[in-house]
Amino acid sequence: METIKQRKRGSLIIISGTTCAGKGTVINKLIERNKNLQLSISYTSRPKREGEIEGKDYYFVTQDEFEKKIKQDDFLEYAKVHYGAYYGTPKKEIENLLAAGKDVILEIDVQGAQQVKDLFPETILIFILAPSMEIVKERIKARGTENSEQIIKRFEKAYREINEINKYNYVVVNDILENAVQKVESILISEKCRVDRIEEIAVENQEEIIHEFLMDKNFDNSTKTII
DSSP states (O other): OOSEEEOOSOOEEEEEEOTTSOHHHHHHHHHHHOTTEEEOOOEEOSOOOTTOOBTTTBEEOOHHHHHHHHHTTOEEEEEEOTTSOEEEEEHHHHHHHHHTTOEEEEOOOHHHHHHHHHHOTTOEEEEEEOSOHHHHHHHHHHHOOSOHHHHHHHHHHHHHHHTTGGGSSEEEEOSSHHHHHHHHHHHHHHHHTOGGGEEEEOOOOHHHHHHHHHHOTTEETTTTEEO
Protein backbone atom coordinates (compact mmCIF):
# COMPACT_ATOMS: atom_id res chain seq x y z
CA MET A 1 0.00 0.00 0.00
CA GLU A 2 1.32 3.45 -0.89
CA THR A 3 1.90 5.70 2.09
CA ILE A 4 0.49 8.77 0.36
CA LYS A 5 -1.89 9.44 -2.47
CA GLN A 6 -1.05 12.58 -4.42
CA ARG A 7 -3.56 14.79 -6.17
CA LYS A 8 -3.86 13.78 -9.83
CA ARG A 9 -4.91 17.22 -11.02
CA GLY A 10 -2.19 18.93 -13.03
CA SER A 11 -0.32 22.07 -12.01
CA LEU A 12 -0.92 25.48 -13.55
CA ILE A 13 2.39 27.24 -14.21
CA ILE A 14 2.85 30.83 -15.31
CA ILE A 15 6.15 31.83 -16.88
CA SER A 16 6.63 35.55 -17.43
CA GLY A 17 9.69 37.60 -18.22
CA THR A 18 10.99 40.86 -19.54
CA THR A 19 11.44 41.42 -23.24
CA CYS A 20 14.30 39.39 -24.76
CA ALA A 21 14.82 37.40 -21.53
CA GLY A 22 14.52 34.17 -23.51
CA LYS A 23 11.44 32.84 -21.73
CA GLY A 24 10.08 31.33 -24.95
CA THR A 25 13.29 29.36 -25.51
CA VAL A 26 13.25 28.14 -21.90
CA ILE A 27 9.63 26.99 -22.28
CA ASN A 28 10.34 25.15 -25.55
CA LYS A 29 13.20 23.25 -23.90
CA LEU A 30 11.03 22.37 -20.90
CA ILE A 31 8.28 20.95 -23.13
CA GLU A 32 10.78 18.97 -25.22
CA ARG A 33 12.13 17.30 -22.08
CA ASN A 34 8.93 16.82 -20.06
CA LYS A 35 6.10 14.89 -21.71
CA ASN A 36 3.48 15.90 -19.14
CA LEU A 37 4.05 19.62 -19.74
CA GLN A 38 1.83 21.40 -22.23
CA LEU A 39 1.88 25.00 -23.38
CA SER A 40 -1.46 26.77 -23.46
CA ILE A 41 -2.32 28.28 -26.85
CA SER A 42 -3.67 31.82 -26.56
CA TYR A 43 -6.25 33.61 -28.66
CA THR A 44 -5.29 36.89 -30.33
CA SER A 45 -7.03 39.47 -32.48
CA ARG A 46 -3.84 40.60 -34.22
CA PRO A 47 -3.15 39.49 -37.81
CA LYS A 48 -1.20 36.30 -38.40
CA ARG A 49 2.47 36.91 -39.12
CA GLU A 50 4.49 35.11 -41.76
CA GLY A 51 5.37 31.58 -40.65
CA GLU A 52 2.83 31.43 -37.82
CA ILE A 53 0.49 28.43 -37.67
CA GLU A 54 -3.15 28.52 -36.57
CA GLY A 55 -3.63 26.42 -33.43
CA LYS A 56 0.11 26.12 -32.81
CA ASP A 57 1.29 29.68 -32.29
CA TYR A 58 -2.11 31.25 -31.57
CA TYR A 59 -5.79 30.94 -32.33
CA PHE A 60 -6.36 33.91 -34.63
CA VAL A 61 -9.75 35.64 -34.44
CA THR A 62 -11.17 39.02 -35.36
CA GLN A 63 -11.58 41.76 -32.76
CA ASP A 64 -15.37 41.27 -32.83
CA GLU A 65 -14.97 37.52 -32.26
CA PHE A 66 -12.58 38.16 -29.38
CA GLU A 67 -14.92 40.65 -27.71
CA LYS A 68 -17.78 38.16 -28.07
CA LYS A 69 -15.67 35.60 -26.18
CA ILE A 70 -15.02 38.16 -23.46
CA LYS A 71 -18.78 38.60 -22.98
CA GLN A 72 -19.20 34.81 -22.86
CA ASP A 73 -16.55 34.63 -20.09
CA ASP A 74 -14.43 32.30 -22.23
CA PHE A 75 -11.07 33.59 -20.99
CA LEU A 76 -9.08 32.82 -17.88
CA GLU A 77 -7.36 36.15 -18.47
CA TYR A 78 -7.07 38.61 -21.31
CA ALA A 79 -5.44 41.93 -22.10
CA LYS A 80 -5.37 44.60 -24.78
CA VAL A 81 -1.79 45.57 -25.61
CA HIS A 82 -0.52 49.04 -26.46
CA TYR A 83 -1.11 48.70 -30.22
CA GLY A 84 -4.73 47.61 -29.81
CA ALA A 85 -4.64 43.82 -30.22
CA TYR A 86 -6.24 41.44 -27.71
CA TYR A 87 -4.55 38.38 -26.20
CA GLY A 88 -6.38 35.86 -24.02
CA THR A 89 -6.05 32.44 -22.36
CA PRO A 90 -8.94 30.01 -23.03
CA LYS A 91 -10.57 28.94 -19.77
CA LYS A 92 -12.26 25.67 -20.81
CA GLU A 93 -9.17 24.19 -22.48
CA ILE A 94 -7.03 24.89 -19.41
CA GLU A 95 -9.60 23.29 -17.08
CA ASN A 96 -9.79 20.17 -19.27
CA LEU A 97 -6.00 19.76 -19.40
CA LEU A 98 -5.61 20.19 -15.62
CA ALA A 99 -8.42 17.72 -14.92
CA ALA A 100 -6.65 15.20 -17.18
CA GLY A 101 -3.49 15.52 -15.05
CA LYS A 102 -1.51 17.66 -17.49
CA ASP A 103 0.80 20.38 -16.18
CA VAL A 104 -0.02 23.51 -18.17
CA ILE A 105 2.33 26.43 -18.85
CA LEU A 106 0.95 29.88 -19.54
CA GLU A 107 3.38 32.32 -21.15
CA ILE A 108 1.76 35.60 -20.14
CA ASP A 109 2.69 39.02 -18.78
CA VAL A 110 2.52 40.35 -15.22
CA GLN A 111 -1.01 41.74 -15.62
CA GLY A 112 -2.38 38.40 -16.86
CA ALA A 113 -0.47 36.48 -14.19
CA GLN A 114 -2.21 38.43 -11.45
CA GLN A 115 -5.64 37.76 -12.98
CA VAL A 116 -4.96 34.02 -13.05
CA LYS A 117 -3.48 33.97 -9.55
CA ASP A 118 -6.63 35.61 -8.20
CA LEU A 119 -8.74 32.79 -9.70
CA PHE A 120 -6.31 29.95 -8.96
CA PRO A 121 -4.22 30.76 -5.85
CA GLU A 122 -2.26 27.50 -6.23
CA THR A 123 -0.76 28.69 -9.54
CA ILE A 124 3.06 28.49 -9.69
CA LEU A 125 4.51 31.85 -10.81
CA ILE A 126 8.02 31.92 -12.31
CA PHE A 127 9.70 35.07 -13.66
CA ILE A 128 12.56 34.80 -16.18
CA LEU A 129 15.16 37.58 -16.18
CA ALA A 130 17.91 38.39 -18.67
CA PRO A 131 21.36 38.67 -17.05
CA SER A 132 21.27 42.47 -17.53
CA MET A 133 19.31 45.21 -19.27
CA GLU A 134 22.40 45.91 -21.37
CA ILE A 135 22.08 42.42 -22.83
CA VAL A 136 18.38 43.07 -23.46
CA LYS A 137 19.30 46.21 -25.39
CA GLU A 138 21.81 44.32 -27.54
CA ARG A 139 19.28 41.56 -28.29
CA ILE A 140 16.64 44.07 -29.37
CA LYS A 141 19.14 45.84 -31.64
CA ALA A 142 20.21 42.51 -33.15
CA ARG A 143 16.63 41.73 -34.12
CA GLY A 144 16.34 44.95 -36.09
CA THR A 145 12.54 44.75 -36.24
CA GLU A 146 11.59 47.78 -34.14
CA ASN A 147 12.09 51.52 -34.32
CA SER A 148 13.38 53.71 -31.48
CA GLU A 149 9.91 54.53 -30.14
CA GLN A 150 8.95 50.83 -29.96
CA ILE A 151 12.22 49.96 -28.23
CA ILE A 152 11.66 52.66 -25.61
CA LYS A 153 8.15 51.32 -24.91
CA ARG A 154 9.57 47.80 -24.49
CA PHE A 155 12.12 49.08 -21.98
CA GLU A 156 9.51 51.02 -20.04
CA LYS A 157 7.34 47.91 -19.81
CA ALA A 158 10.34 45.78 -18.78
CA TYR A 159 11.18 48.08 -15.87
CA ARG A 160 7.53 48.13 -14.74
CA GLU A 161 7.44 44.32 -14.80
CA ILE A 162 10.69 43.99 -12.84
CA ASN A 163 9.08 46.04 -10.09
CA GLU A 164 6.32 43.39 -9.88
CA ILE A 165 8.69 40.44 -9.27
CA ASN A 166 7.70 40.25 -5.59
CA LYS A 167 4.30 38.93 -6.73
CA TYR A 168 5.98 35.81 -8.16
CA ASN A 169 7.04 32.64 -6.35
CA TYR A 170 10.37 32.19 -8.15
CA VAL A 171 12.86 34.20 -10.21
CA VAL A 172 15.29 32.52 -12.64
CA VAL A 173 18.09 34.41 -14.40
CA ASN A 174 18.55 33.09 -17.92
CA ASP A 175 22.32 33.52 -18.15
CA ILE A 176 23.11 30.03 -19.48
CA LEU A 177 20.10 28.35 -21.12
CA GLU A 178 20.74 24.84 -19.78
CA ASN A 179 21.16 26.13 -16.23
CA ALA A 180 17.95 28.14 -16.46
CA VAL A 181 15.98 25.13 -17.76
CA GLN A 182 17.34 22.91 -14.98
CA LYS A 183 16.37 25.49 -12.35
CA VAL A 184 12.79 25.63 -13.62
CA GLU A 185 12.63 21.82 -13.73
CA SER A 186 13.82 21.71 -10.11
CA ILE A 187 11.10 24.17 -9.12
CA LEU A 188 8.41 22.03 -10.75
CA ILE A 189 9.72 18.84 -9.09
CA SER A 190 9.76 20.47 -5.65
CA GLU A 191 6.22 21.79 -6.17
CA LYS A 192 5.01 18.21 -6.79
CA CYS A 193 6.32 17.30 -3.32
CA ARG A 194 4.32 19.95 -1.47
CA VAL A 195 2.26 18.64 1.42
CA ASP A 196 -0.86 20.42 0.15
CA ARG A 197 -0.79 18.19 -2.97
CA ILE A 198 -1.45 15.11 -0.81
CA GLU A 199 -5.06 13.90 -0.99
CA GLU A 200 -4.75 11.29 1.76
CA ILE A 201 -2.20 9.50 3.90
CA ALA A 202 -2.61 5.73 4.16
CA VAL A 203 -0.98 4.53 7.38
CA GLU A 204 -1.94 1.15 8.83
CA ASN A 205 -2.65 0.62 12.51
CA GLN A 206 0.62 0.93 14.44
CA GLU A 207 0.03 -2.17 16.61
CA GLU A 208 -0.76 -4.31 13.55
CA ILE A 209 2.45 -3.25 11.81
CA ILE A 210 4.56 -4.07 14.89
CA HIS A 211 2.85 -7.44 15.31
CA GLU A 212 3.36 -8.41 11.66
CA PHE A 213 6.98 -7.33 11.87
CA LEU A 214 7.64 -9.50 14.95
CA MET A 215 5.90 -12.50 13.35
CA ASP A 216 7.91 -12.20 10.15
CA LYS A 217 9.95 -15.39 9.71
CA ASN A 218 12.89 -13.32 8.48
CA PHE A 219 12.99 -11.45 11.76
CA ASP A 220 15.21 -13.15 14.38
CA ASN A 221 13.83 -12.01 17.73
CA SER A 222 16.74 -13.52 19.64
CA THR A 223 19.41 -11.45 17.93
CA LYS A 224 17.29 -8.39 17.28
CA THR A 225 18.61 -8.24 13.73
CA ILE A 226 17.07 -8.51 10.29
CA ILE A 227 18.30 -11.59 8.40
